[in-house]
Amino acid sequence: MSPASRTVPSARPMRADARRNHDRILAAAAEAVAEQGAEASLEEIARRAGVGSATLHRHFPSRQRLLEAVFRDKVEALCATAAGLAGGPDPWHALATWLGAVAAHAVSNRGLAASLMRGAHDGDPALGATCHTMITNAGADLLDRARRAKAVRPDVPITDLLKLVNAICLAVEREPDAAAQADRLLTLALTGVRKAGS
Amino acid sequence: MSPASRTVPSARPMRADARRNHDRILAAAAEAVAEQGAEASLEEIARRAGVGSATLHRHFPSRQRLLEAVFRDKVEALCATAAGLAGGPDPWHALATWLGAVAAHAVSNRGLAASLMRGAHDGDPALGATCHTMITNAGADLLDRARRAKAVRPDVPITDLLKLVNAICLAVEREPDAAAQADRLLTLALTGVRKAGS
């Protein structure tokens, strides 16, 4: 659970001040991103955290890294939701509600969609389990079940589905009624995913 | 056709040097945006045009204004396409192919989707016929025909449709196979628009 042990438990534990700063930065970043979205100023985040900008850049070498850290908890929650829904009797319903939950999280946490979109492929490699891959894996399971139940087209990859969800959220992010719009557009798109027969 | 006469024909014609700079800026902007997307540096555009940054800002007070000018031709072409398709026998097909054309333009002209998304509502008002409204009007006609032919759900507004298209294009813009992905995702979303019955 601690930042030091979460990524590489074998690494030497962080120094106390380092960890403290790490956490303060993370808290400040969460706050700033919630207010201003994924493009929030890194310097202001450092300022809020009461930390030099160099310290922020040392702890998080790229904006993407910082966002991943900020949203890790939320993403883990979504993955847990997916696991919970996987046991349900209606695979289609499970998939649909989960995608709705992803959208809901994305619109209520500005910047999440952008963070989820940019996978490990662009930006820095050597980035272990990114939000992108975590979400993808969680969704793949739900989609697989729905596919086996013949509730979805067999040729739709989970990446496309998530790209659609994130695209929608990204697009409506700065509208006043983002949640309502995202829901409407997602429903629109989803009905096309469901087979005509079922 | 000339920049001076297109917007307000009654206005006094621009001075020769002003018009020359206007055109050079536009050309440089088109080039830069094609390479780097809608976020291209305005200063670099001015530099490419061999013009001071102040001149650029005088001709185009906001980035949005510049993008609108850059894409005006493309948007007009899309509107013309819509008008041409409106006469066809199959309203659904007309709508679908037009949306495909919009997507194709958006992925092959980086920044267009972003420009289309931001309507007149945000940013500066008093912006006459923006790309957003032009496209919306052109699409409304096609959608209306399709709706009258009962080929689409009656409750889907054209704004949602275009938002979906632009969202998709924006999301896949920086992927290597953007065109293919956009097409796939659009088809996915569109099939949900079409009524199950027809």
Next chain:
DNA sequence: ACTTAAATGGGGTGGCCCTCCGGTTATGGT
């Protein structure tokens, strides 16, 4: 307490957007 390696942050560099203002130039009337 003392040593040492890790961590810090002020300050510098270079880039961006945007505005002011003194100098320049095209233009229309004479």
Next chain:
DNA sequence: ACCATAACCGGAGGGCCACCCCATTTAAGT
């Protein structure tokens, strides 16, 4: 052909930002 003038130009500068260097501070192990 000339001039007065309004329109236009662009360098310089302010404010903000990401990112890096390095002298200084500080936690951790003995």
